[in-house]
Amino acid sequence: MRIPWKLVLRSTVSVVLLALLVQRVHLSSLLPTWDLRAALWLGAALALTLVGIVLSTLRWRQVLHALGLHERVPTLFSHYLAGLFVGNFLPSTIGGDVLRVTRLAAHNGDRPDTFASVVLERLTGWLILPVLTLVAMVVNPGLRELGAASAVACTIAATTLALLAATIFAAANPRIGGRLAGTSGWQRFAGAVHLGLDRLRHHPGAAASVLVAGFAYQLVVVLTGLLAARALGLDVSPTAALAFMPAVAIAQVLPISLGGLGVREGAFVLFLGPLGVPAAQAVALGLLVYGLNLAVSLLGAPAFAVGGRTPPPGDGPGVRPPTGGAALT
Numbered sequence: 001m002r003i004p005w006k007l008v009l010r011s012t013v014s015v016v017l018l019a020l021l022v023q024r025v026h027l028s029s030l031l032p033t034w035d036l037r038a039a040l041w042l043g044a045a046l047a048l049t050l051v052g053i054v055l056s057t058l059r060w061r062q063v064l065h066a067l068g069l070h071e072r073v074p075t076l077f078s079h080y081l082a083g084l085f086v087g088n089f090l091p092s093t094i095g096g097d098v099l100r101v102t103r104l105a106a107h108n109g110d111r112p113d114t115f116a117s118v119v120l121e122r123l124t125g126w127l128i129l130p131v132l133t134l135v136a137m138v139v140n141p142g143l144r145e146l147g148a149a150s151a152v153a154c155t156i157a158a159t160t161l162a163l164l165a166a167t168i169f170a171a172a173n174p175r176i177g178g179r180l181a182g183t184s185g186w187q188r189f190a191g192a193v194h195l196g197l198d199r200l201r202h203h204p205g206a207a208a209s210v211l212v213a214g215f216a217y218q219l220v221v222v223l224t225g226l227l228a229a230r231a232l233g234l235d236v237s238p239t240a241a242l243a244f245m246p247a248v249a250i251a252q253v254l255p256i257s258l259g260g261l262g263v264r265e266g267a268f269v270l271f272l273g274p275l276g277v278p279a280a281q282a283v284a285l286g287l288l289v290y291g292l293n294l295a296v297s298l299l300g301a302p303a304f305a306v307g308g309r310t311p312p313p314g315d316g317p318g319v320r321p322p323t324g325g326a327a328l329t
Contacts, residue, residue, distance in 0.1 A: 085300030
C-alpha cells in the first residue's frame with residue numbers, strides 16, 4: 001500500500017514543529033495538576049465539545065433546508081461523527097467532508113446540492129471566526145497592544161475575510177459560477193455552490209438561520225477552549241479567548257501539518273505568551289484541545305463502520321431521484 005506523499009510531508013511538518021516547541025519546555029510541565037477542580041473543568045470542556053458537534057450538525061441541516069433538502073438530524077449527526085472519525089484517525093483515506101457528501105448523497109440522490117451544502121457550511125465558519133476575533137479586539141482595546149500577537153491575529157482575520165469575499169464573489173457571479181450551473185462532470189458541483197448562494201441571497205430568513213447556528217457553534221468552540229484553559233489553571237480572559245482561539249482555529253486548518261499538530265500549539269504560544277502564559281502551558285493547551293476533539297471523534301467509529309449502508313429507494317425524507325453524472329470521490 002502506497003503512502004500518499006502529502007501525508008508524509010504533513011506528518012513530517014507536525015513532528016518538526018512539535019519537536020521545536022517541546023524542546024523549549026520540560027515535559028513534566030505539559031501535564032496539569034490533577035484535582036477535582038481540574039477534572040470538573042475538563043469534563044465540562046468535553047461535554048461542550050460534543051455540544052459543539054450537535055450545533056455544527058444543526059448548522060449543516062439549516063444549509064440543507066435552504067437548498068431544499070430536508071434531512072433528519074440523527075442521520076446528519078451520524079454522518080458528521082463518521083466524518084470526524086475519518087478526518088482525525090484515518091488521514092490516509094478520504095476526507096471527512098467527502099465522506100459526509102458521499103453518504104448523504106447516497107441517501108438523497110442529489111450529489112451536487114449535498115456537496116454545495118458542505119461547502120456553504122464551511123464558508124460560514126470563514127465568516128464567523130474572523131468576525132469574532134475583530135469584535136473581541138474592539139471590545140477589549142488592550143488586546144490590540146500585544147505586539148506580534150495582535151498583528152498576526154488581525155492579519156489572519158482580515159486575510160480570511162478577504163479570501164472569503166473573493167470566493168463568494170467568484171461563486172455567486174453569473175459570469176463565473178453561474179456559467180457552471182447546469183453543466184456536467186465536476187463543473188456541476190461548483191455550479192451547485194453558485195445556485196446555493198443564489199438561494200440564500202433570495203431567502204434572507206434561511207441565510208439568517210444558518211448564520212445564527214454558525215455563531216452558536218463557534219461560540220461554543222471558543223468556550224470549550226476557555227474551559228480547557230481553566231482545567232490547566234491558565235488565567236485567560238473571555239475576551240482574549242474570543243480574540244485568539246478563532247485565529248488558532250483558522251491557522252490549524254492550513255494544509256501543512258497533520259491535524260493541525262504543531263501549528264495549533266505554536267499559535268497558542270504566540271498569542272498567549274504576551275498574556276503571561278508560559279510556553280509549556282500554551283503547548284499543553286493546544287494538545288488538550290486536540291485531545292478533546294480526538295476523544296469525541298471516537299464516537300464516530302460505529303457510525304463510520306455501519307453508516308455506509310444505502311437505504312432502499314424512497315426510504316427517508318428528502319429523497320430525490322439520482323441525478324446521474326460523475327460521482328464525487
